[in-house]
Amino acid sequence: MTTEFLVNQIKQKKSFLCVGLDTDLDKIPPHLLEEEDPIFAFNKAIIEATHDICVAYKPNIAFYEAYGLAGWQSLEKTMEYLNENHPEIFTIADAKRGDIGNTSTRYAKAFFETLNFDSITVAPYMGKDSVEPFLAFEDKHTILLALTSNAGAFDFQTKMLDNKELYKEVILTSSQYKNSQNLMYVIGATKASYLKEIREIIPNNFFLVPGVGAQGGSLEEVCRYGMNDEVGLLINSSRGILYASQNEEFAQSARKEALRLQKQMEKFLEK
Template identity: 75%
Template sequence: MTTPQLVQQIKAKKSFLCIGLDVDLTKIPTHLLELEDPIFEFNKAIIDATHDLCVAYKPNTAFYEAYGLKGWQSLEKTINYLNEKHPEIFTIADAKRGDIGNTSTMYAKAFLEDLNFDSVTVAPYMGKDSVEPFLDFENKHTILLALTSNEGAFDFQTNPEVSGVSEELYKTVIKTSKTWKNSQNLMYVVGATKTEYFTEIRKIIPNSFLLVPGVGAQGGSLSEVCKVGMNEDVGLLINSSRGIIYASAGVDFAQKAREEALKIQQEMQEILK
């Protein structure tokens, strides 16, 4: 998917919501556990109930890898269902991969070619030769971990002593990434709990899309993120996972998920006005 196609979908749906498909078998409705593939059936129900309210879905691959081969098959069925039924929706493999050379190439092929996701999250710590293999894929996006929403982000990412150039490490990462081959295919993860940094980030990458986790359960504010992070093309994908998909543990889970997604979409629609 190209960036203009993503922007077009945002305008059409009046939404920049990304729904995280982080499936924990201990949290999904118990009646699904009787089915052959409860993970896929849960995802399918969530997708069917919310696809018109969001522009992206983001399965975190750890929630599938934890269940071995069956979990991976559930992930494959989920992305195939999305690509077949809703090809206009942007898909994110939240895999946070990071390695060098041929290993990165194989990770890239796994998610962007074999599974055919539109994008994949990548850790930048090992530098350009760990990221550029992902950037080689046409009309695919690499979402670089820039400034994350967790408490440990302060250990390195906002510490100027780590980079050794008298500026916070996250700034060095973002600035350096702009020099890499096919950097136009980059997006960036910036946590919603770090709104005080958005203005500086937008000075460096004013036109890039930001994937923003941390709204809702982690305490981030949608309105505050939009005030400091939005650009002319919106430029934001706001992720919500637990607050939507686990809105109910009963047979009405999909309808309750829709209700929660609708609340966010309506707030986004007002912001877009």
């Protein structure tokens, strides 16, 4: 998917909402456990309830790998369903891969070709030759971990390196990589005050922003400091939408929560 197509979807739907499909068998409504594939049954219901008010879905790969082959098959079915029924939706493999050379290329082929994701999250610690293999795939996007929303982000990401915070060096250096126009960046909503300076470094790239809602991030602050002329934001919500209800009306409850966020986003887009 091209960036232009994604921007058009945002404008049409008046939404830059990403729904995180972090599907946990311990949290889904109990009646679904009777299904042949409870994970896929849950995902399908969430997708059908929210696809018209979000522009992206982000399966967290760990939630599928945890169940072995059965979990991986659920992920495959989820992606097949999305690509066949809602090809306009931007898909993110939240895999946080990061290795060098041929290994990165194989990771990229697994998610971009075999599973047909539009993008993947990547850890940049190993540098250029761990990122550029992902960037070599046409119309696919690499989402680099830059400044995350977890407490441990301060262990390394904000440390000073030659009078510059490490996360800024990561962003600046990666912006020079080959095909860097296909880079997006993970910037946590709980770090919203950092967004203004980050936008000065990379004015045109999209930010994937987790941490709004359950982790306490402010949508208003993220939009104020992070939005650009092409919106440039994907706001992820996982638990707040997925587990809004444990009863048989869970999909409707998920839609209600997603719609609440979308209506807030629409106001910021109008501004």
